[in-house]
Amino acid sequence: MRLVDLRSDTLTRPTPAMRKAMAEAEVGDDVYGEDPTVNRLEALAAESLGFERALFLPSGTMANQVALLLHLPRGGEVLAPEGAHLYEYELGAPALLAGALVRPLPAPGGRPDLKALEEALRRGPFQAPIGLLALENTHNLAGGRVVPLEVQRRVQDLARARGLPTHLDGARLHNAAVFLGVEAREVARGFTTATVSLSKGLGAPVGSLLLLPKALEAEARRYRKLLGGGWRQAGVLAAAGILALEEGPRHLRRDHEMARALAEGLFRLGLAVDLGAVETNMVYLEVEDPEGFLQGLIPFYANSFVLGHQWNRVCRLRVSGSWARTRHRSATTSIISSRSRKYRLATASFTKGHTRSTGCSSGL
Numbered sequence: 001m002r003l004v005d006l007r008s009d010t011l012t013r014p015t016p017a018m019r020k021a022m023a024e025a026e027v028g029d030d031v032y033g034e035d036p037t038v039n040r041l042e043a044l045a046a047e048s049l050g051f052e053r054a055l056f057l058p059s060g061t062m063a064n065q066v067a068l069l070l071h072l073p074r075g076g077e078v079l080a081p082e083g084a085h086l087y088e089y090e091l092g093a094p095a096l097l098a099g100a101l102v103r104p105l106p107a108p109g110g111r112p113d114l115k116a117l118e119e120a121l122r123r124g125p126f127q128a129p130i131g132l133l134a135l136e137n138t139h140n141l142a143g144g145r146v147v148p149l150e151v152q153r154r155v156q157d158l159a160r161a162r163g164l165p166t167h168l169d170g171a172r173l174h175n176a177a178v179f180l181g182v183e184a185r186e187v188a189r190g191f192t193t194a195t196v197s198l199s200k201g202l203g204a205p206v207g208s209l210l211l212l213p214k215a216l217e218a219e220a221r222r223y224r225k226l227l228g229g230g231w232r233q234a235g236v237l238a239a240a241g242i243l244a245l246e247e248g249p250r251h252l253r254r255d256h257e258m259a260r261a262l263a264e265g266l267f268r269l270g271l272a273v274d275l276g277a278v279e280t281n282m283v284y285l286e287v288e289d290p291e292g293f294l295q296g297l298i299p300f301y302a303n304s305f306v307l308g309h310q311w312n313r314v315c316r317l318r319v320s321g322s323w324a325r326t327r328h329r330s331a332t333t334s335i336i337s338s339r340s341r342k343y344r345l346a347t348a349s350f351t352k353g354h355t356r357s358t359g360c361s362s363g364l
Contacts, residue, residue, distance in 0.1 A: 008200075009172075009200040009201045009255075009281060010199060010200055012199070012200070012201070012202075012203045012204075012205075013203075013205075014203065014204065014205045014240050015203060015243070017243055017247075018203070018204065018205070018239070018240040018243050018244075019240075021239040021240060021242070021243055022236050022237070022239045022240050024239070025037045025235040025236050025238070025239035026235060027233035027234070027235035027236060028233065028235065029232055029233065030056075030230070030231040030232060030233070030234045030235075031225065031230045031231065031232065035231070035233065035234055035235045035238070036235065037234075037235030037236075037238045037239050037242070038056050038231065038234050038235050038238040040238070040242060041054075041056055041209075041238040041239075041241045041242050041245070042054040042055065042056055042209070044242060044245055044246075045196065045209045045211065045245060046211065048184065048185065048245065049173075049184055049185045049188045049194070049196065049211055050185035050188060050189055051188070051194070051211035051212060051213070052212070052213050052214040052217075053211070053212050053213065053214050053216075053217045054209050054210065054211050054212070055209065055210040055212065055217065055220050055221065055224060056207060056208075056209060056231070056234065056238060056241065057207065057208050057209070057210060057224055057229050058206065058207060058208070058229050058231075059207075059208055060085070060169070060171045060195055060197045060208040061089075061090045061093065062208070062224070062227055062229050063195040063208040063209065063210040064085070064086045064090060064093075064167075064169055064195055065086075065090065065093050065094070065097050065098070065227065066210055066220055066223045066224055066227065066229075067167045067193045067195065067210060067212075068086070068093075068094050068097070068098045068100055068132065068167075069097065069098050069223045070193065070212070070216050070219060070220055070223065071131055071132040071165045071167065071192070071193070072094075072098050072099075072100040072131040072132055073129065073131055074098070074099035074100070075099060075100070075101075075128060075129070076098075076099075076100050076101070076128065076129050076130070076131030076132070077100065077101040077102070077103050077128040077129065077130050077131060077132075078094065078100055078101070078102050078103070078130075078131065078132040078133070078134050078167075079103050079105055079117065079120055079121075079130060079132070079133050079134065080102055080103070080104055080105065080133075080134040080135075080136070081104065081105060081107030081110060081111075081112045081134075081135065081136060081139065082104040082105060082106060082107050083104070083107065083110070083139065083140070083141035083142060084102070084104065084134065084136050084139075084141075084169065085136060085140055085141075085169055085171065086102065086134065086136075086169060087102045087104055088141060097227070100131070101128050103120065105117055105120055107139070107142070109139075109142050109145045109277065110136065110137075110138070110139025110141070110142030110143075110145040110146075110147060111139075111142075111145070111147050111148070111151055112135065112147075112151065112155060114151070114154055114155070114158075117133075117155065117158060118158065121158060121162060130162075130164060131164070131165075132164060132165055132166070132167055133155055133158070133159045133164055133165075133166045133167070134166070134167045134168070134169065135147060135152060135155060135166070135167075135168050135169070135191075136168075136169040136170075136171075137152070137168060137169075137170055137172075137173060137176045137187060138172040138173075138175050138176045138179075138279070138280050140171070140172075140282075142277075143274075143277045143278070143279075143282050143283070143284045144172065144175065144259075144278075144279060144280040144281055144282030145277060145279050145280075146175075146176045146179045146180060146279050146280065147176070148180075149180065149182070149186065149187070152168075152187075152190065153190065156190045156191070165192035165193070166190070166191045166192050166193075167191060167192060167193045167194065167195075168187075168188060168191040168193070168194040168195070169194075169195055170187065170188060170194045170195055170196050171195060171196070171197040171200060171208070172197065172200060172201065172280065172281075173187050173188060173194070173196050174196070174201065174202060174248070174249045174252055175201060175252055175255075175256070175280040175281060176280070177249070178249065178252045178253050178256065178280075179256065179279050179280055184196075184249065188211060191211075192212070192213070193210060193211060193212045193213075193216070194210075194211045195208055195209065195210055195211070196208060196209045196211065198240075198241045198244045198245070198248075199244075201248065201251070201252055201255055201281060202244035202245065202248030202249065203243075203244050203248050203251075204237070204240040204241045204243070204244035204248075205237070205240055206237045206240075207237055207238070207240075207241050209241075252280075252281070255280075255281045256279075256280050256281055259278060259280070259281045259282060259283050260278055262283055263275055263278040263283040266283070266285060271285050271287070272285050272286045272287075273285045
């Protein structure tokens with residue numbers, strides 16, 4: 001039996017086509033701007049997402065932190081929705097690296113409360129100066145929920161009226177675009193900078209992109225090098241990134257459908273699932289007894305297995321049997337991961353020898 005670990009959509013494996021492209025990639029020294037495959041990836045990302053420039057970085061955390069360094073003076077403040085990745089999961093990097101404060105604002109379902117934002121923008125002379133407004137779309141801790149474009153535009157308008165830049169943590173930007181039925185560039189439109197992860201649902205093994213104006217490119221490259229992100233022959237990784245951008249988005253609708261099917265099935269079992277919150281590739285539910293809950297799933301997964309994960313430990317539960325086959329010869333499994341009493345679930349497809357996983361993530 002092959003174990004499929006679905007704690008996060010960061011656990012995707014490169015497809016055979018990606019592995020072939022990586023093996024055959026033309027490379028150079030990217031610190032000198034001489035890796036042709038990296039240059040091609042960056043040009044493709046900038047053009048497809050509507051920015052003047054793009055910068056290839058090892059992780060979304062580094063991409064976010066480079067953006068904060070670009071925008072914020074030391075002692076400045078970034079306003080972000082509560083639960084934002086740059087606040088919750090980047091290890092205090094804004095304070096350590098940029099000398100910046102992050103002020104989380106109310107954001108029900110990941111969508112910023114515009115009234116609270118307007119109030120936060122009213123500052124006196126004895127408060128930290130605001131240097132940046134940030135959003136996250138989709139919002140991880142809100143369960144992969146999508147921020148509507150009209151809300152994004154309103155936030156941008158508020159920033160513009162005060163001469164402030166805006167940043168989008170768009171790690172799962174393409175998931176938002178699929179849900180909204182728009183091109184990915186529409187989700188990124190209007191932001192000063194934006195990030196996109198290649199290594200989540202899009203399926204590349206490594207890397208994120210920082211999208212930015214030409215005027216900020218040289219400084220962004222300097223900060224990337226300062227943070228240890230200067231690549232050498234990174235075309236090996238960029239080759240997979242190109243395929244992730246070109247081919248990955250078309251798989252996301254199926255990921256969303258599978259997550260929805262899982263949520264509805266759990267709801268029918270009487271579990272506490274907010275179906276209205278299931279918009280992309282994440283499903284949340286709450287249980288009182290994590291261990292008992294996992295044990296109780298055994299009868300329902302007699303022909304597959306479940307992998308359960310908690311933040312303070314890992315619990316693996318496997319049931320003997322064969323995969324449940326479909327007419328497309330693909331199989332599905334599920335994984336429950338929890339933080340305290342809140343659980344997140346995901347689904348995955350296992351087809352033709354490789355896996356694309358979907359689900360929640362606190363991954364960087």
